[in-house]
Amino acid sequence: MPDLTHIPVLLNETLDLLNLTANTNVIDGTLGLGGHSAAILEKIGPTGQLMAFDQDERNLQEAKKRLKKYENQITFVHDNFENLEEQVKKNNFQPDAILLDLGLSSPHIEEAERGFSFQKDGPLDMRFDQRSNVTAEKVVNSYSEKDLADIIFHYGDERRSRPIAKAIVEARKESPITSTAQLAHIIAGASKGKSKTHPATQTFQALRIYVNRELEVLEKVLESALRVLKKGGRLVVISYHSLEDRMVKRFFKDQVKNCICPQEILICQCNFEKTLYILTRKPIIPNRLEASANPRSRSAKLRGAERL
Numbered sequence: 001m002p003d004l005t006h007i008p009v010l011l012n013e014t015l016d017l018l019n020l021t022a023n024t025n026v027i028d029g030t031l032g033l034g035g036h037s038a039a040i041l042e043k044i045g046p047t048g049q050l051m052a053f054d055q056d057e058r059n060l061q062e063a064k065k066r067l068k069k070y071e072n073q074i075t076f077v078h079d080n081f082e083n084l085e086e087q088v089k090k091n092n093f094q095p096d097a098i099l100l101d102l103g104l105s106s107p108h109i110e111e112a113e114r115g116f117s118f119q120k121d122g123p124l125d126m127r128f129d130q131r132s133n134v135t136a137e138k139v140v141n142s143y144s145e146k147d148l149a150d151i152i153f154h155y156g157d158e159r160r161s162r163p164i165a166k167a168i169v170e171a172r173k174e175s176p177i178t179s180t181a182q183l184a185h186i187i188a189g190a191s192k193g194k195s196k197t198h199p200a201t202q203t204f205q206a207l208r209i210y211v212n213r214e215l216e217v218l219e220k221v222l223e224s225a226l227r228v229l230k231k232g233g234r235l236v237v238i239s240y241h242s243l244e245d246r247m248v249k250r251f252f253k254d255q256v257k258n259c260i261c262p263q264e265i266l267i268c269q270c271n272f273e274k275t276l277y278i279l280t281r282k283p284i285i286p287n288r289l290e291a292s293a294n295p296r297s298r299s300a301k302l303r304g305a306e307r308l
């Protein structure tokens with residue numbers, strides 16, 4: 001097995017927003033290799049408790065080894081964080097803080113066989129959770145040209161979604177598309193002009209978001225977090241692409257409104273109660289030092305809010 005490493009992003013800034021003290025209960029919704037969790041466990045001391053989710057079995061097992069000295073304080077959950085509320089109830093766990101550090105961990109990109117990277121040739125997989133039966137290969141080889149174009153446009157923000165979808169459908173008539181390099185080559189052939197990034201970047205992002213239902217599960221977990229957090233508890237999210245960050249920003253904004261009545265209603269009838277106080281007017285991003293030491297941190301945006 002290759003050496004697995006992942007540098008936790010915006011670590012100090014995240015800890016500040018989580019506002020942890022000794023003896024508190026924390027949920028790490030995206031354990032990864034346990035970098036943020038290890039720092040959280042130090043802050044909450046020997047009587048604090050951590051519930052840690054990862055839908056990727058490999059990362060979860062690796063983090064278990066790394067966090068062995070804290071094992072009595074941790075409930076490991078091999079599940080999607082979309083089931084957070086259910087798991088919280090099942091384990092009778094009331095969190096004072098919740099962290100979501102979304103997206104990929106470094107091993108996902110480093111290991112060709114996971115199929116996330118167009119720079120390394122591997123099977124077209126892209127699943128975080130290997131129990132799921134939707135792979136990128138299935139999408140690329142069986143979805144209609146229109147559906148492919150829609151996925152690439154909406155989740156990849158790719159202007160050339162139609163020619164790319166057309167090229168995919170043409171190519172698969174010859175033989176199934178089974179590898180990341182094969183797909184990257186087809187996309188490059190359908191992309192004109194020069195750009196700073198590889199022409200397959202946005203299509204790969206789109207397929208990954210679709211395969212893992214990333215936006216759907218994020219919406220669910222934000223709603224659940226509100227319901228399970230203790231009053232005064234903190235919700236902290238690190239996102240890595242604009243679709244996620246926009247969703248978090250809007251969600252936070254919706255929770256701080258005084259009224260959600262339709263405009264034509266002059267006197268408020270909704271009795272809506274604010275549920276959050278936003279701690280980050282603007283997202284926190286890595287400073288130059290962090291961005292150069294850890295290039296994967298460059299797109300990170302950190303937002304936090306307090307449950308009222």
Ligand SMILES: C[S@@+](CC[C@H](N)C(=O)[O-])C[C@H]1O[C@@H](n2cnc3c(N)ncnc32)[C@H](O)[C@@H]1O
Binds near residue numbers: 037054059103105
């Ligand atoms: C950016 S990494 C987290 C890295 C971690 N903070 C650390 O310091 O090592 C994201 C992790 O969350 C997992 N993940 C992504 N989406 C998830 C979801 N919906 N439910 C559970 N785990 C998820 C991924 O498998 C990955 O291991």
